[in-house]
Amino acid sequence: MDLKTAGALRRLRLISAPEAVSFLLLLVCSVLKRTTDFNAVPVMGMVHGVLFVGYVVLWALAWRSAGWGFGRAALLFVLSVLPTGGFFAERTLARECEEAVVAARTQPQEAVGA
Template identity: 45%
Template sequence: MDIKTASALHRLRLVSVPEALSFPALLIFGSLLSRISDIDYLMMPLGGLHGILFLVYVVFLLDVWNKAKWPAKKAALFFLLALLPFGGLYGDKLLKREETASVMAARARREAASA
């Protein structure tokens, strides 16, 4: 993997945690709030925010899938983790390993080329 792949992995990691927390924190909280009070107007912006985070996650996932040359099963796993509440937190842990490995491989290649 090269440094572009590592940066794509890093971008995916940056959006995976907010996306993972947006479902339970925003949508469930907003749904409960609308049921116990008269505040119904919060659901539309909270749902929209979650939807935007999810779409950004999917776009970044497709970018990583393309650059890292992942098999379809691996990309499908990360997509399914995004559908589960808090699943993106586990996905972030897996992505951190991938990112570290790709940065180390890029550094090793660069050092080998300069030697």
């Protein structure tokens, strides 16, 4: 993997946790709307919607850049629609991003030595 792929993975990783937090906050706001007079659903819905669309766009870019198979890409998409799935996606992407950076840094050294 090259640094461009590592960058795509990093961007997806950076949006996955905030997207998961916004989903959880939206669920809390939905409960509060039905149990109290507090109604933050329109605001939190917009915030979550923007983050979710950003996640999907970055997911598609990372899929294309990293060359994932359908199963891997589908797993990361399904994690985005589960309330706490973004946290698991972030952890998985952190490992993959780190491996991509290490591979990209060692690749030019191998070419010079050959």
